[in-house]
Amino acid sequence: MSDCHDCDGCAVAVAPAPLQKGARTHVVAIIGPPNSGKSTLFNRLTGLRQKVANFPGVTVEQRVGKAKMHGATNHHDVVLVDLPGVYSLNPRSEDEQVTRDVLAGTMPGVPKPDALLLILDCTNLGRHLVLAAPILSLKLPTLVILNMADDLKNRGGHVDTTELATELGSPVALISASKGQGIEKVFQFMEGTSAGTTSLAPPRIELPVLQDIPRCRQWARDIGTGAAYRAPAPPIWTRRLDSVFLHPIAGPLIFLIVVAGVFQTIFKGARPLMDGLQAFIQTSGQWIEHALPPSIFRSLLVDGIWSGVGAVIVFLPQILLLFLFIGILEDSGYLARAALIADRTMSKFGLQGKSFIPLISAYACAVPAIMATRTIENKRDRLATILIAPFMTCSARLPVYTLIIAAFIADRPLLGHFFGMQAGALLGLYVLGFVAAIGTARLLKSSILKSERVPFVLEMPPYRWPTVRSLSLRLIDRSKVFLRRAGTVILLVIVVLWVLENLPVKNGQPPAIADSFAGMIGKAVEPAIKPLGFNWKIGIGLVSSIAAREVIVGTLGTIYQKEGTSESVGLRKALQSDLSPGGAIALLVFFAFAMQCMSTIAVVRRETGGWKWPAIQFSYMTLLAYLCALITNEVVRSGVFT
Amino acid sequence: MLQMSVNSGSDAAPHSAGARTLAQLPEGESGVLDRLELPDDIARRLMELGFLPGHIIVPARSAPGGEPRVYRVDGSEVALRRETASHLILRPSNGKVSDL
Numbered sequence: 001m002s003d004c005h006d007c008d009g010c011a012v013a014v015a016p017a018p019l020q021k022g023a024r025t026h027v028v029a030i031i032g033p034p035n036s037g038k039s040t041l042f043n044r045l046t047g048l049r050q051k052v053a054n055f056p057g058v059t060v061e062q063r064v065g066k067a068k069m070h071g072a073t074n075h076h077d078v079v080l081v082d083l084p085g086v087y088s089l090n091p092r093s094e095d096e097q098v099t100r101d102v103l104a105g106t107m108p109g110v111p112k113p114d115a116l117l118l119i120l121d122c123t124n125l126g127r128h129l130v131l132a133a134p135i136l137s138l139k140l141p142t143l144v145i146l147n148m149a150d151d152l153k154n155r156g157g158h159v160d161t162t163e164l165a166t167e168l169g170s171p172v173a174l175i176s177a178s179k180g181q182g183i184e185k186v187f188q189f190m191e192g193t194s195a196g197t198t199s200l201a202p203p204r205i206e207l208p209v210l211q212d213i214p215r216c217r218q219w220a221r222d223i224g225t226g227a228a229y230r231a232p233a234p235p236i237w238t239r240r241l242d243s244v245f246l247h248p249i250a251g252p253l254i255f256l257i258v259v260a261g262v263f264q265t266i267f268k269g270a271r272p273l274m275d276g277l278q279a280f281i282q283t284s285g286q287w288i289e290h291a292l293p294p295s296i297f298r299s300l301l302v303d304g305i306w307s308g309v310g311a312v313i314v315f316l317p318q319i320l321l322l323f324l325f326i327g328i329l330e331d332s333g334y335l336a337r338a339a340l341i342a343d344r345t346m347s348k349f350g351l352q353g354k355s356f357i358p359l360i361s362a363y364a365c366a367v368p369a370i371m372a373t374r375t376i377e378n379k380r381d382r383l384a385t386i387l388i389a390p391f392m393t394c395s396a397r398l399p400v401y402t403l404i405i406a407a408f409i410a411d412r413p414l415l416g417h418f419f420g421m422q423a424g425a426l427l428g429l430y431v432l433g434f435v436a437a438i439g440t441a442r443l444l445k446s447s448i449l450k451s452e453r454v455p456f457v458l459e460m461p462p463y464r465w466p467t468v469r470s471l472s473l474r475l476i477d478r479s480k481v482f483l484r485r486a487g488t489v490i491l492l493v494i495v496v497l498w499v500l501e502n503l504p505v506k507n508g509q510p511p512a513i514a515d516s517f518a519g520m521i522g523k524a525v526e527p528a529i530k531p532l533g534f535n536w537k538i539g540i541g542l543v544s545s546i547a548a549r550e551v552i553v554g555t556l557g558t559i560y561q562k563e564g565t566s567e568s569v570g571l572r573k574a575l576q577s578d579l580s581p582g583g584a585i586a587l588l589v590f591f592a593f594a595m596q597c598m599s600t601i602a603v604v605r606r607e608t609g610g611w612k613w614p615a616i617q618f619s620y621m622t623l624l625a626y627l628c629a630l631i632t633n634e635v636v637r638s639g640v641f642t
Numbered sequence: 643m644l645q646m647s648v649n650s651g652s653d654a655a656p657h658s659a660g661a662r663t664l665a666q667l668p669e670g671e672s673g674v675l676d677r678l679e680l681p682d683d684i685a686r687r688l689m690e691l692g693f694l695p696g697h698i699i700v701p702a703r704s705a706p707g708g709e710p711r712v713y714r715v716d717g718s719e720v721a722l723r724r725e726t727a728s729h730l731i732l733r734p735s736n737g738k739v740s741d742l
Contacts, residue, residue, distance in 0.1 A: 087690035092686070126717060127692050127717055213686065251705075343710050455680075455722065457720060458721045459719070459720050460718075
C-alpha cells in the first residue's frame with residue numbers, strides 16, 4: 001500500500017513513518033450524538049490547550065485543541081477538532097452540514113481529519129450506534145468510544161468490546177470520560193494513527209447500504225445482539241429525582257427556589273471576594289502612584305487605566321459565580337427539566353422550549369446565546385430569538401446593577417434573612433428583562449415573524465454529577481474572555497475617555513472635567529437625558545457604554561476619581577450624592593432595555609446577514625429604554641412609592 | 643409500514659378510524675408506534691430520537707399543567723408537546739405486539 005495520506009476515497013490510511021518535526025500535523029475529529037460526553041472527552045484529552053472559534057463562513061462554534069502524545073518514540077501534538085453533536089449526517093441543520101463538510105475535507109480552513117473518535121453513550125448503545133453506520137462508511141480510521149462505562153457497569157449492563165470491534169471492523173474502547181477511565185486507549189489509538197500503524201479491517205456485519213434511520217437502527221440492533229449487549233437497568237436516581245423536580249407542585253416551586261437562590265448567592269456570596277479585589281486594586285494603585293514621579297503618564301496609568309479597568313475587573317468574582325451556576329445546572333441535567341417546565345409559558349408567547357436554552361445562556365452573554373440559536377430549524381423562530389436575546393440580563397449588566405443597587409437600595413430583609421431587598425431588586429431586574437423579551441417575542445410572532453408552530457422535541461438527559469474539572473475549565477475560559485474584554489475594548493474606551501477628559505490643555509494644566517472634551521460630550525447629551533434624571537456625568541457614561549455596558553462603571557470610576565473624590569468615599573457614595581433615587585432607578589431600567597454592546601450588534605449582523613436587523617433591534621431597544629426610563633423617573637419623582 | 647404523510651399541521655385528531663395517538667395514551671400504559679403523520683423533517687428528527695415504527699413508547703412525567711410530556715422510548719426520555727404526540731399513531735392494542 002502506498003502513502004495515500006491525503007487522497008480521497010482510499011480505504012486505508014497509512015503513513016510511512018512517524019511524523020517528524022515540520023511534517024503535516026495529525027488531525028483527529030471527535031464526533032458523537034448530543035449528551036454522549038463529547039465535550040468531557042475533549043476536555044479530558046486537551047485540558048487547557050484548547051481554543052474556541054467559529055468555522056469559517058458559518059455560525060457553528062468550533063473547538064480546537066491539542067493533545068500531547070506520550071509515545072516512546074514520538075513526542076508530538078495531535079490536533080483535535082470537536083464537531084457539533086449530531087444524531088445523523090443528514091444535512092438538515094447547519095450543525096449537520098458543518099459536520100459533513102469537515103469530515104469530507106471540504107470545510108475551508110479545516111484540514112480533512114486523518115482519524116475519527118466516534119463517542120457513543122454505551123448505556124443507550126442501540127440508539128447511539130445508529131450514527132456509527134454513516135461514520136464508518138467514511139472509511140477513515142475510527143476509534144469507537146463507548147462512554148459512560150461506569151454507568152453501564154453500575155446499572156448491570158454489559159457489552160463485549162472485542163466482539164463489537166470485530167463486527168464493526170474498528171477498534172473499540174470502553175471508557176468513562178468524566179472519571180478518566182480507559183483514556184489511555186484513546187491516546188494509544190491516536191498514537192497508532194499518527195504513526196500510521198493502524199489498519200482497517202472489513203466489518204463483519206455489513207453496513208447498511210441505504211442509510212435511512214429504520215435500516216440503520218436495525219443494523220445497530222444486529223450489532224448489539226452480536227456483541228452480547230445488555231442494556232443497563234433504567235437510571236433509578238434520575239427517575240427518583242424527576243418525581244421531585246417534575247412534580248406538579250414541588251417542581252415549579254423548586255424551579256423558583258433555584259432561581260432565587262442563584263441570585264442571592266451571586267449578590268451576597270461574591271461580596272467578600274469583590275471587596276478583597278477592590279482593596280487590592282486600590283492599594284496597588286496607590287503604590288504605583290507613590291512609586292512614579294508625577295507626570296501625565298502617571299495620571300493616565302493610575303487615574304485612567306488602573307481605576308477604570310480595575311472598576312470593571314472587580315466584578316470578575318460575580319460573573320464567575322454566575323457561570324458556575326449555569327455550568328452546574330447544565331452539566332447536572334437540570335436545565336433540560338427547567339426548559340420543560342418553562343415550555344408552556346414560552347409557547348404562550350409564540351416561542352418554543354428550544355428558544356429557552358439560548359435565552360437562558362443569554363443570562364450569561366448574548367453573543368454565545370445568539371450563536372446557539374442555530375439549533376432552531378425554523379428561520380422565523382430563530383430570528384425572533386436573536387432579536388429578543390439581548391433583553392435577557394447578561395453578565396455585563398451585573399456590574400452596573402450591583403453598583404446602583406448597592407448605592408440606592410437599602411438591604412432590608414424581604415423574605416426572612418435569606419432573601420433581602422437588594423437581591424430582590426436584582427431578581428426584579430432579571431424578571432424585567434425577561435418580560436421585555438417575551439413581550440417583544442409576542443409582538444414579533446404575531447406580526448412580522450408569524451409562522452406555524454414548530455414541535456418542541458427535547459431529550460431529557462439522565463442526571464449526572466457535574467465534575468470539578470469541566471466546571472473549572474468553563475470558568476477559566478470565561479475569565480479569559482472577560483479579562484480579554486477588559487484588556488481590549490474596555491481599556492481602549494478608557495484610554496480614549498482619559499484623553500477626552502484631559503483635553504483641551506489650558507495653561508499646561510488639564511481642564512476640570514466639566515470643561516474637558518468628555519464633559520462637553522456629556523453636556524451635549526444632557527438635554528436629552530435630563531428628563532430621565534441623568535446629569536452630564538452619567539451622559540458621558542452612557543455614551544462610552546455603547547461599546548460595552550460595563551464600561552460605564554469604569555467611566556464613572558475615572559470621572560469621580562478625577563473630580564477628587566477620595567478613594568475612601570468610593571464610587572457608591574459619589575453616585576449617591578449625584579443621582580436622585582428616580583434617576584438611579586431609571587438608570588437601572590435604561591440598562592435593562594438598551595442594546596449597549598458592540599459585540600452583540602456585530603454578531604447579530606453576522607447571523608442575520610446584514611445591517612437591517614441589528615439597526616431595527618438597536619433602535620427599538622434604545623427607544624424602549626428611553627421611554628421606560630422616562631416613565632420610571634417621573635413615577636419615582638412624583639412619589640407614588642413613598 | 644412507515645408512513646410520513648405531510649400533514650396540514652393542524653391540531654385535529656388524525657383521520658385513521660379508531661386508531662389511538664400517543665397523546666391519548668394514559669400514564670402507566672405503553673403503546674407500540676405504528677406511524678408518524680408529520681412532515682418529513684420533523685418525522686426524521688423524532689425517528690433519530692427513537693420514535694420508530696415498532697418501538698414501544700411509555701409515557702412518563704409531564705411538566706406542570708400536563709404539557710409537554712416526557713416519553714420513554716428506545717432507552718431514552720424525550721419530551722413532546724401534545725400537538726406533536728397527537729400525530730404519532732399507535733398500533734391497535736388488541737393486535738399482536740411485536741418489537742419489529
